[in-house]
Amino acid sequence: MEHVGRTGEPDKRALRQGFLAVRNRLTDDDVREAGRALAERALDLPELAHARTVAAYVSVGAEPGTPALLDVLRARGVRVLLPVLLPDNDLDWGEYTGPHSLARVRHGRRMALYEPSGERLGPDAVAEADVVLLPGLAVDSRGMRLGRGGGSYDRVLARLERAGLRPRLVVLLYDTEVVAHVPGEGHDKPVHAVVTPSGARRFTSP
DSSP, X not given: OOOBOTXXXXXXXXXXXXXXXXXXXXXXXXXXXXXXXXXXXXXXXXXXXXXSEEEOOOOOTTSOOOHHHHHHHHHTTOEEXXXXXXXXXXXXXXXXXXXXXXXXXXXXXXOOEEEEOSOOOXXXXXXXXXXXXXXXXXXXXXXXEEOOSSOHHHHHHHHHHXXXXXXXXXXXXOGGGBOSOXXXXXXXXXXXXXXXXXXXXXOOOO
């Protein structure tokens, strides 16, 4: 039976639990193989081929893997910014200079994250990005992204919008996470593209 919230939309919490349950059944080999394929597909995107600065993130657990992608971007001379989670769930940023520049940080009872250990550049540093790679759990045919619910990237996208900036927004997912519909709210912003291990798909530019 479908879980329905007050607005009549499927309950986001139940949807998140379902997608996470599928991810948690993946083996380490599954995640590594998907990560390699994801990097190849992502690097075919013209947006990434021409980007000078990319705001990305380090995947953890069974998330679609990003380490291979980060290293290739850096080898191409792209400046890669990675998030640092702040106590209020907003994001600061630091520069990725290789695996040695990452520190494992645990925020309370949450899963430990890998964050840049160097200079903190401030939340507004994301404004320098030509492309923002977004984590997520699903995306639908409109380009609406289902996140984990912490709101960190909602703040990032709102900050960019207030500044009048329109970097390309790309979400990285598994193939099964591209679905017909996910519930959206007024503040949700569609992404420009999704990349999965089997390829990329673009949406109508928001």
